Amino acid sequence: MTTDAAADRPLDTVDALVQLSFLVQRALSALGAEHELSIIQMRLLGILRDRDAGMVELATYLGLDKSSMTGLVGRAEKRGLVRRARSPHDGRAVLVSLTPDGRRLTERAGAEIGRRVTALTERLSPAERAELTRLAAVLLDGTVSQAPWARRR
Amino acid sequence: MTTDAAADRPLDTVDALVQLSFLVQRALSALGAEHELSIIQMRLLGILRDRDAGMVELATYLGLDKSSMTGLVGRAEKRGLVRRARSPHDGRAVLVSLTPDGRRLTERAGAEIGRRVTALTERLSPAERAELTRLAAVLLDGTVSQAPWARRR
């Protein structure tokens, strides 16, 4: 239901989207593996690239339980990618931020993601690429309300 | 790098594809969760829907190590979704197949995936849907040689 469907027969829309999602995820996963990063770790770094955040905030962005954050951040911290600091305004809270090492790795991995995902579209003309982007944006738009995982603020 | 990127600014192609992949994966994951199925379990069932297979064969389709299959199939077997049978032609081999329960669940989940993924495209016209499908197929085509995860036979 997800991995198969005729490889050289015309795909229906459902199969196309599902398989495309696996294709992209596999690219991300393979790329992350080269830096010993899981997809969830990359997502964590990606959020922290733009702003520091507390544990609950991160959990919300990532769609995880807050208790899952302890281990996730802990492992990143142990690798020196991330740092915990006490929040100045709230004694309970913690502010997670990238270390310089973490930032370097994040920038680098981000650039590689750009390259690899772009490579997936190499057979598309610029106009097709733009159209694909537009269509994807429509799908993403349609679910922003149900899917609070790609928001700023 | 994966979860963010401006929510209401124009997306570039890379962000669009990455975010779309997360959108679809989240839909799959949520749907699976309703039946206590992980994505990998659904993929397993999806393969077995069309044909029985040995452990190594399944591992190849799923891109996993064969040792990972023991647990995966074992858990599905314990739930009564799947059955192991000794291969008639090779005393070492095992043939994994769906039980009637497993087949019912597979058909049902497959149908729901169709519905939900189709729902993601509700804002597209039929022509746009077809175009999206075509474009996705081009991306998928370009990597078949590197990605032996969507083949029959």
Place this chain on the structure above:
DNA sequence: CCAAGTAGTTGGTGCCGCGTACTACATTGG
């Protein structure tokens, strides 16, 4: 000030994936 709420951690459970090591059967070539 105190009750209720919030941020975060801990501990336990289970799934998933890997690498290594092992058993059992199959195949091949001398």
Place this chain on the structure above:
DNA sequence: CCAATGTAGTACGCGGCACCAACTACTTGG
């Protein structure tokens, strides 16, 4: 035929990831 080699599968240990329930420590509203 049989020894060497190859292949299918399992077992075990490890670590990452995610959940839930329970807990601590702090903050806030009345």
